[in-house]
Amino acid sequence: MVTFWDIALTFIGTLIFFTILFFMGTRKREKAREALMPFTSGEKYHPMRIPYRIKWIYYVALFSAYETATIFTILAISAGYSLILPIIYVFLLLVALIIAPVE
Numbered sequence: 001m002v003t004f005w006d007i008a009l010t011f012i013g014t015l016i017f018f019t020i021l022f023f024m025g026t027r028k029r030e031k032a033r034e035a036l037m038p039f040t041s042g043e044k045y046h047p048m049r050i051p052y053r054i055k056w057i058y059y060v061a062l063f064s065a066y067e068t069a070t071i072f073t074i075l076a077i078s079a080g081y082s083l084i085l086p087i088i089y090v091f092l093l094l095v096a097l098i099i100a101p102v103e
Helices: 004-025 054-079 084-098
Strands: none
Touching: 054 084
16 A cells, blocks of 8 residues: 555655756856857858747646646545545646647
């Protein structure tokens, strides 16, 4: 049976892991002068276009949140807790989906 402390330790462990991973990636790295220049011949260059749409990332985040809501609700039902918190969580997700950007 899953207890509160199992979930708490999993959450804390995940938080510590990703915090360490984040700080490992934020080190300043010096680049060579040539690497910072787009073309050494002096040609004009066009700005790069982002290969994905930012709005899609919002929907991916909402999908992940809905997956979490499912697990959250299942754990609340199996532990015999009140379903008030999962209902509030799903309601907030529905509000986020309603105000999501439209293409």
